[in-house]
Amino acid sequence: MITFSEAMTDPQLFGPWFEGDSWACHYVLAKAMFGEPLDADELAIFTELTGLKEAPTEPCSEAWIIAGRRSGKDVFAAALVAWMAAIWAESAGLTKCLQRGERGVVQLLAVDREQSKVCLNYVRGYFEQPLLSQMVAKIAADGLELTNGLAIEITTNNLRRVRGRTVLAAVFDEVAFFAAEGSVSPDVDVYNAVKPATATIPGAMLIGISSPYARRGLLFKKWKSYYGKPGRTLVVQGPTWVFNPTIPRDGEFLTAAFNDDPVAAASEYGAQWRSDIEAFIAREVVEACISPGIHERAPLPGVHHVGFTDPSGGSADSFTLAIAHASTDAEGNSVAVLDAVRERKPPFNPSQVIEDHCELLKAYGIDRVVGDRYAGEFPREQYRKHGIAYELSEKVRSDLYRELLPALNSGRVDLLDHDKLVNQIVSLERRVPRSGKESIDHAPGAHDDLANAVAGAVWLAIEKKSRGSAWVAIRSRNRKSPKHDQRSYIA
Numbered sequence: 175m176i177t178f179s180e181a182m183t184d185p186q187l188f189g190p191w192f193e194g195d196s197w198a199c200h201y202v203l204a205k206a207m208f209g210e211p212l213d214a215d216e217l218a219i220f221t222e223l224t225g226l227k228e229a230p231t232e233p234c235s236e237a238w239i240i241a242g243r244r245s246g247k248d249v250f251a252a253a254l255v256a257w258m259a260a261i262w263a264e265s266a267g268l269t270k271c272l273q274r275g276e277r278g279v280v281q282l283l284a285v286d287r288e289q290s291k292v293c294l295n296y297v298r299g300y301f302e303q304p305l306l307s308q309m310v311a312k313i314a315a316d317g318l319e320l321t322n323g324l325a326i327e328i329t330t331n332n333l334r335r336v337r338g339r340t341v342l343a344a345v346f347d348e349v350a351f352f353a354a355e356g357s358v359s360p361d362v363d364v365y366n367a368v369k370p371a372t373a374t375i376p377g378a379m380l381i382g383i384s385s386p387y388a389r390r391g392l393l394f395k396k397w398k399s400y401y402g403k404p405g406r407t408l409v410v411q412g413p414t415w416v417f418n419p420t421i422p423r424d425g426e427f428l429t430a431a432f433n434d435d436p437v438a439a440a441s442e443y444g445a446q447w448r449s450d451i452e453a454f455i456a457r458e459v460v461e462a463c464i465s466p467g468i469h470e471r472a473p474l475p476g477v478h479h480v481g482f483t484d485p486s487g488g489s490a491d492s493f494t495l496a497i498a499h500a501s502t503d504a505e506g507n508s509v510a511v512l513d514a515v516r517e518r519k520p521p522f523n524p525s526q527v528i529e530d531h532c533e534l535l536k537a538y539g540i541d542r543v544v545g546d547r548y549a550g551e552f553p554r555e556q557y558r559k560h561g562i563a564y565e566l567s568e569k570v571r572s573d574l575y576r577e578l579l580p581a582l583n584s585g586r587v588d589l590l591d592h593d594k595l596v597n598q599i600v601s602l603e604r605r606v607p608r609s610g611k612e613s614i615d616h617a618p619g620a621h622d623d624l625a626n627a628v629a630g631a632v633w634l635a636i637e638k639k640s641r642g643s644a645w646v647a648i649r650s651r652n653r654k655s656p657k658h659d660q661r662s663y664i665a
Contacts, residue, residue, distance in 0.1 A: 182197070234379065245414050259326045260309055279340060340374065385445065388451040389447045471590075483543050484630075489520050490520060496515050497513045497534070512587070514534065528556040543564055
């Protein structure tokens, strides 16, 4: 069998992509992951990256590679997938475990569509090499079908692309940044879905390759459990300048990055876990604020409803609206009750969305809505056209979340039963930069359009109660308190 390390240096395979001494770390990992012996120099590199004094003597069942940005992760990941499907799976006897008519799959699950396209282009480039091109039976939109009966699939971290397949190997590319609308922990969900897909294939492998991020999630758990410990789960950690010596630590690029934001640079390029990011709120707290089975509340006569919107241009973010009203619990505390939420995903016509929102606002007796300064005069003009005044929020997004937190913790929010909203709230992060001013926002690659609208609505509803203002704009999910008296509304 041609080993992965040999394939990396073979000019007829992956050699043209891995020329030069700058790929020394990747070459060592290619040997260590599959139990090849290392010489003294290679062992020194291996020890620096893993904290282990002895290299594995057999292939790993899992490998987790934590490397700084610009470390060649995509090139390495794509080559690994190509070699596993074309050479390794059959030579290692994995294909013998397949039933007649069963197609084995080698997967690369990327963080988003753009990343998957990058990796797919690398894989296709590898299979243009003379020794590999003859193995291509079919070129698919998201991969290749090979003459050995195996398939390569390169897609986003979608659970539907994992279930129902027999996976011989899977690579999670940038796993620390996996995001999904339907999950707070998509990295763990995908991992838990892949493991059963490999159950009938002894020797199947799972590899995660990523820059690090916050001290949570699948990659952090693997690092905490296995880094520096011998066994069949290998954890590797190294900064950009070690994995890619063409970007020196004392060079102009990295010096500027560390001077500009030392904490972020230490994570992105130094491969260290961020210490300035924490979870916003526990899922249990948010779920305690939900009225189970209540997905929308009808307009209530004599009750003053309010609305908060998070506009969007229709190409990237969702356009959202939340409607709520203020109430009191049995102890006289103000409670923000979420009545309705609307989300329009892109692509869409903003003018049409505003028209639809105005109809809903009027159904609740609302003649004005609150929102941010997005797109200048455009949303204000469009809302006015339909008889709804658009007023600018006094608080920015991060401040709205800061106000939302104590309301959720104290049970002064009564939320609708809306999984996506809950996931967005729970996925929020608290960041404390060098300036010391805390900010709260969504994680990289995630969205918070619904959460933002609801947070604004909740704050305005509670403000209406405390200040006795004429109207309130609300954008939040409310927690139902057992002491909450649904009859004690504020007109």
